[in-house]
Amino acid sequence: MALRDAAVVGYAETKIVEKSDRDVWEIGAEILATLLDKTGFEKGEIDGLILSSSMTGASNAFWSQTTADQLGLELDFCQTVDVGGSSPTGALARAAAALDAGLATTVFCLYADTQVAENNSRQRSFHGEWAAPLGYLGPPAAFGLLSKRYEHQYGLDYRALGKLAVAQRNHALLNDNACEKLRKPITVDDYINSRMIADPIRLLDSVMVCDGGSGLLVTTRKRAKQKGLSKFVVPIGFGERTNFRAAENIVDVTESGHSVAGKRAFAMAGIGPHDVASFHPYDDFIIAIMLQLEMLGFCKHGQGCDFIKETDFAHTGNLPLNTGGGQISAGQAGLAGGGTNLIEAVRQLFGEGGKRQVSNTKNAVVTGIGGIPYGRNWATSVVMILSPDA
Amino acid sequence: MSAPSSKLLNDTLTVKREAPKPRSFSKPYWDATREKKLLIQYCRKTGQYQFFPRATSLFTGRPSDLEWREVSGNGKIFTYTIARRARDPFQGHEPFFIATVTLDVGVNVLGNVVNCATDEMRVGLKVKPFWAPLPNGTHLLMFEPDRGAAKS
Numbered sequence: 001m002a003l004r005d006a007a008v009v010g011y012a013e014t015k016i017v018e019k020s021d022r023d024v025w026e027i028g029a030e031i032l033a034t035l036l037d038k039t040g041f042e043k044g045e046i047d048g049l050i051l052s053s054s055m056t057g058a059s060n061a062f063w064s065q066t067t068a069d070q071l072g073l074e075l076d077f078c079q080t081v082d083v084g085g086s087s088p089t090g091a092l093a094r095a096a097a098a099l100d101a102g103l104a105t106t107v108f109c110l111y112a113d114t115q116v117a118e119n120n121s122r123q124r125s126f127h128g129e130w131a132a133p134l135g136y137l138g139p140p141a142a143f144g145l146l147s148k149r150y151e152h153q154y155g156l157d158y159r160a161l162g163k164l165a166v167a168q169r170n171h172a173l174l175n176d177n178a179c180e181k182l183r184k185p186i187t188v189d190d191y192i193n194s195r196m197i198a199d200p201i202r203l204l205d206s207v208m209v210c211d212g213g214s215g216l217l218v219t220t221r222k223r224a225k226q227k228g229l230s231k232f233v234v235p236i237g238f239g240e241r242t243n244f245r246a247a248e249n250i251v252d253v254t255e256s257g258h259s260v261a262g263k264r265a266f267a268m269a270g271i272g273p274h275d276v277a278s279f280h281p282y283d284d285f286i287i288a289i290m291l292q293l294e295m296l297g298f299c300k301h302g303q304g305c306d307f308i309k310e311t312d313f314a315h316t317g318n319l320p321l322n323t324g325g326g327q328i329s330a331g332q333a334g335l336a337g338g339g340t341n342l343i344e345a346v347r348q349l350f351g352e353g354g355k356r357q358v359s360n361t362k363n364a365v366v367t368g369i370g371g372i373p374y375g376r377n378w379a380t381s382v383v384m385i386l387s388p389d390a
Numbered sequence: 391m392s393a394p395s396s397k398l399l400n401d402t403l404t405v406k407r408e409a410p411k412p413r414s415f416s417k418p419y420w421d422a423t424r425e426k427k428l429l430i431q432y433c434r435k436t437g438q439y440q441f442f443p444r445a446t447s448l449f450t451g452r453p454s455d456l457e458w459r460e461v462s463g464n465g466k467i468f469t470y471t472i473a474r475r476a477r478d479p480f481q482g483h484e485p486f487f488i489a490t491v492t493l494d495v496g497v498n499v500l501g502n503v504v505n506c507a508t509d510e511m512r513v514g515l516k517v518k519p520f521w522a523p524l525p526n527g528t529h530l531l532m533f534e535p536d537r538g539a540a541k542s
Contacts (some may be wrong), residue, residue: 126442128410128411129411129412130442131500133530135402135476135486137473137476140475141471145488145489145490147471148470195474196472196474199471199474247448249440249448249497249498250468253469
C-alpha cells in the first residue's frame, strides 16, 4: 500500500514556552538542523517542504515559499497545510502522498508557531458576523456547548474526565520539553475545583496557548534502507474528514468525523482499536479525548466515562495516553500544537521515550482536530496509525 | 406565566457591540432585522432551511435553489454554556448565556439568552426571539424564555 512506502527517518522538537523570544524561523532553523544531525541527510537532499498552519505565518499568503527561502531550501514540492490543529498529522499524510506520486524524494515537515509572541491571524470566517457579536470566545464556548449536550444525552462523570487530566499531567512531569509552568502535579480534586471558563469547561480542561516547534524528515522506505538507516517509522493507516455532516442542519455535536476517519485508518492498517499500543489523541479540551475514544471505537458512544474509569492511561498502563503530557499538559504550540501528539508517537516507536517509554511499540495512533465551526464541534478530524518499520 | 425564582444572569444588553458587516449574500438577513424580522434561507429543491446564511444551498450546491423565508424564531434550547471569561467589549459583563437554539423550522442557531436565570435554563427550554438593537439600526437575534408557551 502506498502510504506504507513512506518512512519517517527523524523527528525534532523544541521546548514549549509560554512566550518565545526567538523568531519562528529561528525555531524552524533549529528543527531543520536537528533533523539533519539525527539522520545524516544533507540539506540539499531535501526536495519537499510541508508546513503546518501557523498563526504567526497567517498574514503571509506565500508562507511556505518564504519559509523555504529563509531556510535555503530548493524544492520540487512546497506547501502549507491549513486544516488547523489537524495540519501536522495531515502534513505527514500529504508528504507520503507526494513521495508516492514521485513529486519529491525527501520531505521536511515543519510545524512551528509563535502564536503568543506574534499572532498575525485575521481570520475570514463566519465568526465576525455570527459568533463575535455573542461574546463567543471560540474554543472554550464551543466545548462548553458540546459538553452540556453530551451531559444531556449521556450524563458526564467529571471525575472520569479528571482522571484523564491527571494521567496527562503525570506524563508532562516526565517530559523536559513540556512548558515549565504546567509541570506541577495535579489531582482529580484540583481538576474539579479549577475555575469555570465556559460551563462546564474548567481551566484544567483547557489547553494553554504557547510557542514552539517540531518537525519530521520523511523519505521513501527504499531510500531510507539505501541510506542504511535501521530505525524508522511508517504510516500504515490514515483517515481524514472535513465538515462531517456538512449538509445537516442539526448536528449531534457529540459525534465527530473521527468515526469515519478512524474506520478508514484502522481498515488501511489492518488493525482494530483493541490492538492499539499507545494513543496520542489531539487534546485541546479534555472531553475531546473521551469523544475520540468513543468515535474510534475503543468503547461505545456514550460510554466514554465508564471506559475511562476501567482503563489505565499511564505510560505503564494498558492504554498509554499522550505520554508526553499532550497539549493540555505540555502546552499548545499554536496551530503547530498537533505536532506535540505526533512527535511523541514517533518518539515512542523509535524507543526513545526515556523515563516514559511504553513497553508495547507495535504501533501508535495519533489524531488531529482542526477548526471550530458554527454550532458544531470541529471542522477537520484526522486519524493516523504509525508502526515501526515492519 | 411564572417568574424565575433566582437572579437573572447578565444579559449583555449594555455591551457596546458594533454592527457586523454583511456579506453580499447575507445582506437580506441583516436588512430584515431592521424591522425585527427573521429571514432564513430555504432550499426549494430539498424543502430544508439552513443557517447561517451561505452563498449556496448546503444541500444541492446551487445558489438558485435558495430563497428567503420569514420564520417565527421560536425554538428550544439544544445546548448552552455560561461564558465566564470574555474579551473586550464583553469583559466585565460575564457571566452570560450563549446557547444553541433549535428553531421550530429545524435549524440550529447560536444566540445569547436574556431574561433567564441559571436555574431556569435547561436543554429543551422553550424560547422566543429577543431583538437587541445595534448602532446602525439593525438588530442582533437573541432569545428569551417563552414562559407563555405550553410546557415541553
